[in-house]
Amino acid sequence: MAEARKQLDMRWLWLGVAVLLLVVFYTVRNLTQQRLPVRVASVVRDSLASTISTNGRVEPVSNYEVHSPISTTVKAVYVQPGDHVPSGKVLMVLDDTEARARVAAAESGVKSAQAALEAVLHNGTLEQRQTSAAEVAQNRLNRDQTKRDLDALIKLNATGAASASEVAAARQRLASAEAALSASEQSARNRYSPAEVARARAALADAEASLAVARNVLEQTTVRAPITGTIYNLNTSPTEFAQEGKLLAEIADLNHERIRAYFDEPDIGRLAVGQPILIKWDAKPELLWHGHIERTPITVTTYGSTRTVGEVLVTIDNGDGPLLPDTNVTVTVTTASESDVLNIPREALYSQSGKPYVFKVVGNELRKTPVVTGALNLTQVAILSGLKEGEIVATGTTSGQPLQEGMPIKVMR
Numbered sequence: 001m002a003e004a005r006k007q008l009d010m011r012w013l014w015l016g017v018a019v020l021l022l023v024v025f026y027t028v029r030n031l032t033q034q035r036l037p038v039r040v041a042s043v044v045r046d047s048l049a050s051t052i053s054t055n056g057r058v059e060p061v062s063n064y065e066v067h068s069p070i071s072t073t074v075k076a077v078y079v080q081p082g083d084h085v086p087s088g089k090v091l092m093v094l095d096d097t098e099a100r101a102r103v104a105a106a107e108s109g110v111k112s113a114q115a116a117l118e119a120v121l122h123n124g125t126l127e128q129r130q131t132s133a134a135e136v137a138q139n140r141l142n143r144d145q146t147k148r149d150l151d152a153l154i155k156l157n158a159t160g161a162a163s164a165s166e167v168a169a170a171r172q173r174l175a176s177a178e179a180a181l182s183a184s185e186q187s188a189r190n191r192y193s194p195a196e197v198a199r200a201r202a203a204l205a206d207a208e209a210s211l212a213v214a215r216n217v218l219e220q221t222t223v224r225a226p227i228t229g230t231i232y233n234l235n236t237s238p239t240e241f242a243q244e245g246k247l248l249a250e251i252a253d254l255n256h257e258r259i260r261a262y263f264d265e266p267d268i269g270r271l272a273v274g275q276p277i278l279i280k281w282d283a284k285p286e287l288l289w290h291g292h293i294e295r296t297p298i299t300v301t302t303y304g305s306t307r308t309v310g311e312v313l314v315t316i317d318n319g320d321g322p323l324l325p326d327t328n329v330t331v332t333v334t335t336a337s338e339s340d341v342l343n344i345p346r347e348a349l350y351s352q353s354g355k356p357y358v359f360k361v362v363g364n365e366l367r368k369t370p371v372v373t374g375a376l377n378l379t380q381v382a383i384l385s386g387l388k389e390g391e392i393v394a395t396g397t398t399s400g401q402p403l404q405e406g407m408p409i410k411v412m413r
Contacts (some may be wrong), residue, residue, distance in 0.1 A: 035410040037398045040361055041345050043391045048343050048382050050336040050375040052270065056261035056279075056314065058327045060252030064227060066091065068242040069220040070098055079249075081234045085225045091249060092236070096221040103218050106211035113204040120200040123191045132191075139181040146170070146177040229253045232325050250325075257323055258294065259314040261331045262303050268310045270335040271296050277314050278332040281323060289323065291316045293333065336375045342383040348393045349373065349381050359403045361392040361411065368405040 073095040079085060123132075150170040156162035192200075233250035236242060259279065263271060273296060279289035297310025314331060316323070323329070348358050349371075356373050359366040371386030387393070394403055398412055 094221040099218040106214040113207040143177040262309040359394040
């Protein structure tokens with residue numbers, strides 16, 4: 001009996017030792033296990049603005065281009081790039097020899113067309129009218145003489161001195177004379193048809209239009225500023241030959257500019273007229289410009305080789321700074337703004353199957369926590385539910401390892 005009891009006590013002793021060893025093992029394991037170093041952030045309550053940034057190009061609201069009206073030589077240039085000029089100031093002078101020749105030819109064409117129309121309206125030229133009058137007078141004399149001859153033959157026929165055939169022939173000659181007189185009188189009164197009159201009027205109108213164009217070209221050989229503004233592009237110099245249509249200069253009011261911004265297609269639906277815009281120019285990093293959306297995209301186009309964008313017109317509200325035309329700028333639009341909302345850094349937000357979640361820090365472990373998000377920008381995202389103010393979320397590891405639920409962590413501040 002004593003021996004059996006002694007064996008039972010030994011069993012309990014060994015069991016206790018085994019339990020003790022297990023406790024020591026797991027305690028040591030937990031104390032020595034390597035913990036994942038993570039960066040964390042607090043859930044805070046603050047204002048949050050949702051923004052989109054993209055590139056844009058500055059352009060004048062009203063841009064005027066000066067082109068060469070003809071192929072000619074530039075005789076003189078009186079301005080330099082950057083000059084502020086009043087409306088009407090002479091910018092340059094072109095050789096006008098050819099332009100004057102065109103005006104002279106056009107004036108000659110107008111005079112010819114005027115003479116032709118006058119002739120049509122007055123039933124011919126003076127020479128033609130004189131010829132027609134002489135012809136009518138001659139035909140009238142012939143008719144009168146033929147009538148007298150007929151009367152005389154009729155009397156002679158009554159006495160038997162003339163035959164009936166002679167009288168008939170006289171009557172035929174009188175009919176011919178009267179027909180000739182009628183034709184000449186008709187020609188003297190209505191030489192031209194209505195269609196010929198209309199054609200003459202059209203020819204004069206065409207000649208006058210050609211003269212107006214020629215005079216306008218001649219006037220453009222003295223190049224004047226169309227508006228009060230700044231010469232921001234001068235593309236010619238004295239003695240240079242300019243082909244017809246060549247761009248000679250560009251002038252604009254640089255206090256009234258806008259920006260053509262290029263937003264990627266997925267962002268177009270978040271844009272609206274009037275949304276505020278912040279403008280930055282790398283050449284002047286210390287300056288900021290403010291504006292607003294004037295017009296949202298009406299179509300999408302290809303920008304470069306990889307982007308599909310919509311063009312947005314941005315009005316610059318404080319456009320009195322040194323923004324230059326055709327410069328590239330960065331524009332940031334605020335599409336939504338919320339005040340007093342919970343938010344976390346965007347790098348703390350994850351998504352699986354379209355459902356957002358975060359890794360919340362609970363004790364020394366990570367707990368996967370579903371959340372409902374709101375507005376977001378480049379750095380922050382609003383949390384509508386799933387977290388409370390002051391709670392801690394993991395933003396990533398310092399070692400680059402992925403975050404995992406239940407993994408023991410070491411918080412790195």
